[in-house]
Amino acid sequence: MRHRKLNTKRLNRSLGGDIFSIAVLVLFGSFMVLPMIYAISNAFKPLDELFMFPPRFFVRNPTMDNFRDLFLLMAQSWVPFSRYIFNTLFITAAGTAGHVVVASMAAYALEKHRFPGSKLFFSIVVTSLMFSSVVTAIPNYLVMARLNWLDTYLSLIIPAFGYPLGLFLMKQFMETVPDSLLESARMDGASEFRTFWTIAMPCVKPAWLTLVIFSFQTLWGNTGSTFIYSEELKTLPYALNQILLGGFARAGVGAAVVLLMMIVPVTLFMVTQSSIIQTMAKSGIKDD
Amino acid sequence: MSAVVEKAVQPVQGKTVTFRSRFENLKKQVWKNKISYLFVAPFGIIFFVFTIIPVVVSMGLSFTYFNILETPKFIGWQNYTRLFLSDDVFLKSVKNTFLLAAITGPIGYLASLMFAWFINELPPKIRALMVLIFYAPSISGNVYMIWQVMFSSDAYGYINSTLIKLGIATEPILWLQDPKYIMPVIMIVVLWMSLGTGFLSFVAGLQSIDRVQYEAGVVDGIKNRWQELWYITLPNMKPMLMFGAVMSITSSFAISDVTIALAGMPSVDYAAHTVVNHLIDYGTIRFEMGYASAIATVLFLTMIFCNKVVQNLLRKVGR
Known part of the structure; x- marks a missing residue:
C-alpha cells in the first residue's frame, strides 16, 4: 500500500510551475494547431469565402464544392487520375515492404551476431544520419542513369530499401529481444533465417510499424520529379502539386489538395502513435 | 654494409608474414560468419550504392568541370x-x-x-x-x-x-x-x-x-x-x-x-x-x-x- 502511494505522488512539483508549463503548452499548442485548422477550414470554404475581405478564419457555409471540383479536375486529366494514385500506392507499398525486410535483416545480424566489420558498418550508418540526402542528389542521378533505372519505378523503390534511419531504429530496438529466446530456437534446429523471421520479427512489431510509418512518410511526399519523366509513371503528390501551382483560379481545389495530402500521414501517425513512441524510446545514440 | 640492409629488411619481412596470417585469419573469420554477412548484404549493397558511392563521387566531381554531356574535366581547386x-x-x-x-x-x-x-x-x-x-x-x-x-x-x-x-x-x-x-x-x-x-x-x-x-x-x-x-x-x-x-x-x-x-x-x-x-x-x-x-x-x-x-x-x- 505504501509503495503504491509513493508511486502516484508527484515529486518536486510546485503549483506555480504546473500553471506555467500548462500556459506554455496552451500558447504554443495553439500556434502549432491554428494553421492546421485554418487549412482544414479552407478546404470547406466556398470560393466567395476564400476571397472574402476581411478574411475569416473559420468557414461559415461549409461546402464540399472544392472536393467535387477536385474530382472533376481529376476526371479531366490527361492521364487517368487513378493511375497517379496507383503509382503512389505501388511505390509506397513496395518501398516500405522492402525497407522493413532488408533493414530488419541487417539490424538483426548487427545486433545479435558478432562478426568482423559489424561495428564499423553501424558507425558508418550512424554517420550517414548526419547529412541530408540533398548532398547525394546529383551523383544519385548519375548512378540511376548508369543502372538504366531512370524513368522506372525502381529508381524510387530500391533506394527506399536503404534508408539509414530505419536500420538505426531497428537495430536499437532489437536489443529488447532476449538472446535466450533466439538460442532456444536455434537449439530446436531452426535455421538462422527462420529464427529471425519467426522469433525475432514478431518481438519487434512496434519497431517495424515505426519503419512502415517513417518510410511511408518519405515515400508519400515523394514527387519523384528528378527520376521520372513519363506522365503515366508520375506520383500522386506530383499531380497534386501541379494542381496547387494553378494559383488563384484553383484556390479552392488547392485547399482540398492540401487537406488530402496532410490527412493521410497524420491519421496514420494517430493510429500507430504508441508503437512509434515505444520504438523511439530506444532511439538514442549511445556514446561508446 | 650488406648487414645493415639485411637488418633493415628483416622487420619488414616479419610484418608481411603477420599481415598475411592476419589476412588468412580474417578470411577464416569472414567465412565462419558468412550467414551474418548474408543478412547484412542486401541493405549494405543498397546503402553503399545510393549513399556511400554518391558521397565519394560528389567529392570527386567537385574537382572537375562537368556538364553531363561531355566527360568530366579535372580542374583542381577551381570550383x-x-x-x-x-x-x-x-x-x-x-x-x-x-x-x-x-x-x-x-x-x-x-x-x-x-x-x-x-x-x-x-x-x-x-x-x-x-x-x-x-x-x-x-x-x-x-x-x-x-x-x-x-x-x-x-x-x-x-x-x-x-x-x-x-x-x-x-x-x-x-x-x-x-x-x-x-x-x-x-x-x-x-x-x-x-x-x-x-x-x-x-x-x-x-x-x-x-x-x-x-x-x-x-x-x-x-x-x-x-x-x-x-x-x-x-x-x-x-x-x-x-x-x-x-x-x-x-x-x-x-x-x-x-x-x-x-x-x-x-x-x-x-x-x-x-x-x-x-x-x-x-x-x-x-x-x-x-x-x-x-x-x-x-x-x-x-x-x-x-x-x-x-x-x-x-x-x-x-x-
Whole structure:
C-alpha cells in the first residue's frame, strides 16, 4: 500500500510551475494547431469565402464544392487520375515492404551476431544520419542513369530499401529481444533465417510499424520529379502539386489538395502513435 | 654494409608474414560468419550504392568541370576558389543558411525538449493528443503552403488584414517580397515544422526513465523540477539528446523546400537563398555538375563537422 502511494505522488512539483508549463503548452499548442485548422477550414470554404475581405478564419457555409471540383479536375486529366494514385500506392507499398525486410535483416545480424566489420558498418550508418540526402542528389542521378533505372519505378523503390534511419531504429530496438529466446530456437534446429523471421520479427512489431510509418512518410511526399519523366509513371503528390501551382483560379481545389495530402500521414501517425513512441524510446545514440 | 640492409629488411619481412596470417585469419573469420554477412548484404549493397558511392563521387566531381554531356574535366581547386572568392550569391546563401541553422536549430531543439518535458507531466490521453498536435506540422506534406496564404502580401492575407484592422499597419506589408521580412517569416515557418523525429525521441525517452530514480533524488536532496531535470532526467536521456541533435542539425542545414515555396526561386534579392537552393540552381537548372558537387561537398563537410562539435558539447550534460 505504501509503495503504491509513493508511486502516484508527484515529486518536486510546485503549483506555480504546473500553471506555467500548462500556459506554455496552451500558447504554443495553439500556434502549432491554428494553421492546421485554418487549412482544414479552407478546404470547406466556398470560393466567395476564400476571397472574402476581411478574411475569416473559420468557414461559415461549409461546402464540399472544392472536393467535387477536385474530382472533376481529376476526371479531366490527361492521364487517368487513378493511375497517379496507383503509382503512389505501388511505390509506397513496395518501398516500405522492402525497407522493413532488408533493414530488419541487417539490424538483426548487427545486433545479435558478432562478426568482423559489424561495428564499423553501424558507425558508418550512424554517420550517414548526419547529412541530408540533398548532398547525394546529383551523383544519385548519375548512378540511376548508369543502372538504366531512370524513368522506372525502381529508381524510387530500391533506394527506399536503404534508408539509414530505419536500420538505426531497428537495430536499437532489437536489443529488447532476449538472446535466450533466439538460442532456444536455434537449439530446436531452426535455421538462422527462420529464427529471425519467426522469433525475432514478431518481438519487434512496434519497431517495424515505426519503419512502415517513417518510410511511408518519405515515400508519400515523394514527387519523384528528378527520376521520372513519363506522365503515366508520375506520383500522386506530383499531380497534386501541379494542381496547387494553378494559383488563384484553383484556390479552392488547392485547399482540398492540401487537406488530402496532410490527412493521410497524420491519421496514420494517430493510429500507430504508441508503437512509434515505444520504438523511439530506444532511439538514442549511445556514446561508446 | 650488406648487414645493415639485411637488418633493415628483416622487420619488414616479419610484418608481411603477420599481415598475411592476419589476412588468412580474417578470411577464416569472414567465412565462419558468412550467414551474418548474408543478412547484412542486401541493405549494405543498397546503402553503399545510393549513399556511400554518391558521397565519394560528389567529392570527386567537385574537382572537375562537368556538364553531363561531355566527360568530366579535372580542374583542381577551381570550383572551390570560385565558390569562396567570386560567387557572391553563394556567400549570401552561406550567410542565410548559417543564420537559419543557428537560429532555428537550437531553438527548435530546445523547444522540442521543453515541450516533450511539459507534455510528459500530462495524463496519457491528453499526452497523446498534445504529441499529435506538436508533431503533425512536420509530417503534413506541403501544408506549409497555408503560411503563404496567411502571409499573403495583399490585404486578403490573414496577417495583413488583422494588422490593418488593429491599426498596427496602414497598408499591406510585403512579407514574402521585402528582403527585410522574408527571413523572419521563413524562420517562423521552419520552427513551426521543427518538432519532428527528435521530438518523438524526447517524448519516448522521458517516458522510459525509471521513477525510482526520482524518488531516490528526493532523498538525496533534489528540491525542484529544474534540479531534477539537470541531475536526473537529462543524464538519463543523453542518447536521445544526441539523436535529437543529429536530426535537428541535419534538417536545419538542408532547409530549401520552405524557402522555395514561400519566397520563390530565386527569392527577391536572394534574401532567402540557402546553400541547398544554390545547389539545386547549379545542379538541376544550369547543369554545372562539377560546381554543384563542390557545393554539395562543402555542405556535407559542414553538416558532419557541426554534428561532431555538438556531440562533444552534449557529452558535458549533467556533469
